Amino acid sequence: MCHAWPWDMKWAGDLLFRFSCNVHSKQQRNSMSHVPLQQNQLPSPVAMPLGPEVFELWFNNRANDDRDWLTPKGAVLYRLIWKRWLTSLSQHANIEGQAMSGTAWHKATAVDVHNFINGSLRASKKQGTVSPITRRRYWSAIDRIYRFALSQKWVNANPALGLLGEDMPPSEDPKGAILSDALWKAAFAAFPVGDDLIERRNRAILMAIFHLGLAPREIRQLTVKDVLIEGGEDPRKAMTHEKISALRVENETRGDQRVMHVPASVAKALGEWLSARQCYEPAQNHEVLFCSRKSPSMSMHALLHLVTKTIRTACQSSNLPYPARLGPQVVRNTVLVRWLNGDFTVEQVVKAAGLKNARGLYHLRDLVHHEVRVAISKHVHDRISLI
Numbered sequence: 300m301c302h303a304w305p306w307d308m309k310w311a312g313d314l315l316f317r318f319s320c321n322v323h324s325k326q327q328r329n330s331m332s333h334v335p336l337q338q339n340q341l342p343s344p345v346a347m348p349l350g351p352e353v354f355e356l357w358f359n360n361r362a363n364d365d366r367d368w369l370t371p372k373g374a375v376l377y378r379l380i381w382k383r384w385l386t387s388l389s390q391h392a393n394i395e396g397q398a399m400s401g402t403a404w405h406k407a408t409a410v411d412v413h414n415f416i417n418g419s420l421r422a423s424k425k426q427g428t429v430s431p432i433t434r435r436r437y438w439s440a441i442d443r444i445y446r447f448a449l450s451q452k453w454v455n456a457n458p459a460l461g462l463l464g465e466d467m468p469p470s471e472d473p474k475g476a477i478l479s480d481a482l483w484k485a486a487f488a489a490f491p492v493g494d495d496l497i498e499r500r501n502r503a504i505l506m507a508i509f510h511l512g513l514a515p516r517e518i519r520q521l522t523v524k525d526v527l528i529e530g531g532e533d534p535r536k537a538m539t540h541e542k543i544s545a546l547r548v549e550n551e552t553r554g555d556q557r558v559m560h561v562p563a564s565v566a567k568a569l570g571e572w573l574s575a576r577q578c579y580e581p582a583q584n585h586e587v588l589f590c591s592r593k594s595p596s597m598s599m600h601a602l603l604h605l606v607t608k609t610i611r612t613a614c615q616s617s618n619l620p621y622p623a624r625l626g627p628q629v630v631r632n633t634v635l636v637r638w639l640n641g642d643f644t645v646e647q648v649v650k651a652a653g654l655k656n657a658r659g660l661y662h663l664r665d666l667v668h669h670e671v672r673v674a675i676s677k678h679v680h681d682r683i684s685l686i
Contacts, residue, residue, distance in 0.1 A: 347453055350385040350404040354378060357447045380440040387415045405454050409461025412441060416468060435468035475662040476624040477633040478610070485613035486630075493568070496575050501605055503572035504589055504597075506565045507546065508606065508627055512634030512652060515627040517548050519597055521588040523576075525549070526569055527558065543569050550653050557653055602627060632663060639667045645674045 348356060358377070361369040369377075388402045388411060402411060416434045442459035449457050462468075478486065490505050491498040507513055507521075527545040543566040549556040561569070576582050576590075585595040607625040614621050622629065631652075638648045645657055654660065657678030664672045 347405060350388075351382075353404060353444065353448060353453070354381045356451075357444045360447060377440050377444075380437050381444060384415055384437075384441055387411070405448070407458045409458050409466075412438065412458050413462060413466050415441075431469050435470065438462070438468045474665060475632040475636075476622065476629050477636050477663075477666055478622055478629060479619070481617065482610070482613055482619050482622065483633060483637075485617040485619060486610055489609050489613040489616060493571055496579055499568075499572045499575045500589055503565075503568040504602070504605065505609060506568040507561075508630050509634065510562060510565050511546065511548075511559050512631045512638070513548060514631055514653070515599060515602055517550070517653070518589065518602060518627070519599065520549060521546065522586040523573070523588050524586060525588060526573065541566070548653060555653075557650065559651065606630060632666075635660065636663055636666045639663070639671045639675075645671065645678055 354377070358369065358374050361374070362371075385404060388404060388407060390401070402408075416437050438459055442457065445454060445457040445459055448454045487509065491502050493499040493502045504518060508518060525547040526543060527547055529542045529544050541563075543561065545558050545560045546569075547556055547558050572589075579590075581592070582590045587595045587597075589597050591597045591601060603626050606627045610625050610629075611621065613619070635648060635652055638651065639645070639660070643651070645660065648654075648660065649657055652659065657675050660675050661679050664675055667675070
C-alpha cells in the first residue's frame, strides 16, 4: 500500500514546484524471509543468545518498528560494527595492544568499549588516530544494541554508557555549508550547454541536483524507469520533453521512495539526455539513467568532480571567492535552506528531501530564518517522526 501527500503548487524563487511523496510500506518491500512481528512488538525473551544472534534479534526488532525502522541495506554498517566488536572481544587486546583473555559479549564493560573505539579501531585502520565522528558512530551502534539487550534482560547494564568525561566520544554536531546567493545564480550560468553526449548528461545531472536537491547516492541510483512520463509511456521511446512529469527517487537505505514533480527546465534537460542516451550503444544494456563510458553507474568521484568543476567555473567567471566546501552535498544543503526560507514548511521539506525526520535538517539551523530554526528545534526535541 502506498501513502501519498499531495501538495499544492508553490513558487520557490522563479521556479514552480509540485511535490508528491510516495512512501512505500517497509513491510511490503522487506526482503527478509522471516515472518514480520506485529507493530512495536519485541521478540519473546529467549535464553542468552550468542553474539551474532544478538544482532539479528536487534535488527528484527528495528525492522518492525514504525518509529525507528531499519532496512536490510541500512543495517549493513551496523552489522559490520557489531562483527568488529565481537572480534575485538574475542581477541581482546587493551589499548596498548597487550593480549588479554577473551570476554563474552554480555560480560563486556566500559573498559572494553573504550579499548574498542580507541585501540582496536586504530589498529584496524593502520594509522595513528581515529576521527571523533568514527568513534562516535561505533560507540552509538554498540549503545543501541546493548539498549535492546538490556530491555530483554540479557545484560544488567549497558557498557557503552559507562564511559565518562573525555572517554565519551563527542556528539556529532556538524554545521552545514551553503552557496551564497551570488554564487548560486552564477552556478546556473556555468552549466554545460549540452552540445554533445557527455554535456547533455552532465547538464541533466546538474539540473536535477540544483532544482530538486537530490543526494549524491540518489542521483547515482536513478534508472531510466524512474523518469515518469504522462500517460505512463516508456521513457526509452522517442517523446517530447513536455511529457516528462516527475522523477521517482528511491531511498535504498530506508526502503521507501518519493515522487518529485519537475519544473519544465529539468524536464527539458532530462528529455535531451534521454534522446542522446538512445544513441549511445553501451547504455542500451542496462537501466542506469546517468551512466558513464567506463561503467554503467557514474562513480562518486566523477559526480564530485562535475559539481566541483561547475562551482569553480562559476566563481572564476563571476570573480567570486571559492566557498568553504564544494560538491553535491553543499548544493543539496543550499536547496534545502532555500526551501526552508521560502514557502515550504519543515514537514514539507523533510518529505521532499526524503529525510526520516527533522533531525536531518538540524545541521542547517544556523542558516535559516529564526522562525524556521525554532520549528526545526521543536521537531527535533519533541522527536517527531514526520514520515
